[in-house]
Amino acid sequence: MMRKLGAWPAAAALLALTAVAQDKGKSQGDPEKGKVVFEQCGVCHSADSDEKKLGPGLKGLFKKSKMANGKRVTEANVRAVIDTGGNGMPAYKDMLTDEEKDDLIAYLKTL
Numbered sequence: 771m772m773r774k775l776g777a778w779p780a781a782a783a784l785l786a787l788t789a790v791a792q793d794k795g796k797s798q799g800d801p802e803k804g805k806v807v808f809e810q811c812g813v814c815h816s817a818d819s820d821e822k823k824l825g826p827g828l829k830g831l832f833k834k835s836k837m838a839n840g841k842r843v844t845e846a847n848v849r850a851v852i853d854t855g856g857n858g859m860p861a862y863k864d865m866l867t868d869e870e871k872d873d874l875i876a877y878l879k880t881l
């Protein structure tokens with residue numbers, strides 16, 4: 771009897787929590803995970819300076835107004851660079867999942 775009454779609010783709370791967690795996963799990445807994904811970018815990009823390795827240093831990327839390709843630094847435009855690459859940058863479209871790219875962008879924003 772008591773158990774049945776108590777289960778509903780608990781189930782509702784759990785559902786709400788799950789919804790929040792899923793929503794979070796979709797709309798914003800996890801910078802901690804993105805840092806791990808970035809290890810494969812680190813061969814060519816510094817995260818802690820804007821000095822050039824093989825590619826430009828990415829420190830402060832999201833604080834710049836434009837990227838080398840002349841496009842504004844927005845999530846969509848950075849994602850496009852990661853997806854298509856070019857000029858020595860590999861295309862990651864099929865090498866990273868959408869979630870990994872979300873995480874990566876969340877991490878790049880912290881630089």
Ligand code: HEC
Nearest residue numbers: 810811814824825826837838839851856857858859860862
């Ligand atoms: C093999 C070397 C290499 C690897 C690995 C690499 N990049 Fe690049 N990246 C480059 C080069 C070279 C450029 C410059 C391309 C150009 O000038 O058009 C570049 C450009 C960029 C830019 C544009 C920066 C700007 O200010 O214009 C971003 C953002 C970027 N890379 C992110 C990444 C991320 C994220 C990864 C890992 C998933 C990655 N790169 C992996 C070589 C690399």
